[in-house]
Amino acid sequence: MKKKILAAASLLLPVTILCACGGTPTQAFSANWHRDTAIRDIQSGTSEKLEYAVTFEPSDSKEFTLAYESGTYTTELTAMAKQLPDGDKTETVYRYATKLDVKGAYTLNGAEKTFRDSVESLVYFRSITNGLQPIESTKHVISTSPTGVTTEIDKAVTTYDYTFSVNYTNPLSKANVKFVQTLPAEAEKEKTVSLGKGVNHFDNEQLEFILRGLDMASAVTLKTINPLDMNVTSVAMTETPKEKLESSFSFTLNGEAVTRDIVANEFSFGYKATNPGQAVTLVYAKKTDNANNAYRNVMLRRSVPVMQNLGTVHYTLVKADFIQ
DSSP states (O other), rough: OTTTTHHTTTSSSOSSOOOSSSSSBBBOOOOOTTSSOOOSSSTTTTTEEEEEEEEEEOOSOOSEEEEOOEEEEEEEEEEEEETTTSSSOOOEEEEEEEEEEEEEEEEEEEEEEEEEEEEEEEEEEEETTTTTTTTEEEEEEEEEEEEEEEEHHHEEEEEEEEEEEEEEEESSSEEEEEEEEEESSEEEEEEEEEEETTTOOTTTTTTHHHHHGGOSSOOEEEEEEEEEEEEEEEESSSSEEEEEEEEEEEEEEEEEEEEEEEEEEEEEEESSSSOOOOHHHHHHHHOOOSOOOOTTTTTEEEEEEGGGGEEEEEEEEEEEEEEO
């Protein structure tokens, strides 16, 4: 599973609504995905759609290379009624779905191997009032990845097709984790993971979204289940976010083509583990006003290094239909 570059690319991509400094954690989240950031409960009719252009910046590799056609990454946030685990209570929760779709080719000494890869994820989680507690998630990955062999193109890459799912207890103390692979060979693994009291724990598939709720005043750490080993792992900012100006940033905002100077926060984020891989670089719009948050702390850019130093995948926001 360590060769799944697109699984890593869709991480974050991920930090915490709670302080990870010991003792009783204090809440540090606000609903920055709303225009009015004071909102805490989930609003009926919530709907947000984002679209990103996915491009690839190759390295200087000569013999073994990777190239992408332009791809797309989309996210959709909605509200829906859902029965909570371990009980009969039904509650309005967030539904967050993402999809990455890319085409490209690996080349080795002039021989080419084309591919079309995708990552689709779906996660359900509760409101800020309920600690953004995860309920369940699934991720389906089709990823064509380097093997490390560089003798011939058919041996240099292989395609993985697998699904990773997590179901949480309520209250948040355990998770049932399941991995099912169909390519390159059938494999299956299931495990029950203890989360303790679930403090600072979030699902891997919600991290990218809930980062928007942070004030970005300091580096933070959270916990999640690492799909590589099915164990609880810390993920963290590697430094305090740095303010930067996204000058003349062009995208479609609620149906209108705009070009704006957007003040943003930039930081690196990744696993704190024995083999953490390379951290991703994230740029999130900064809050403009508590009562009139124009850009909803949205992720503007993401840069993900590809294994074997083949290059970097870049995500850039091109369209945003925000919650009104």
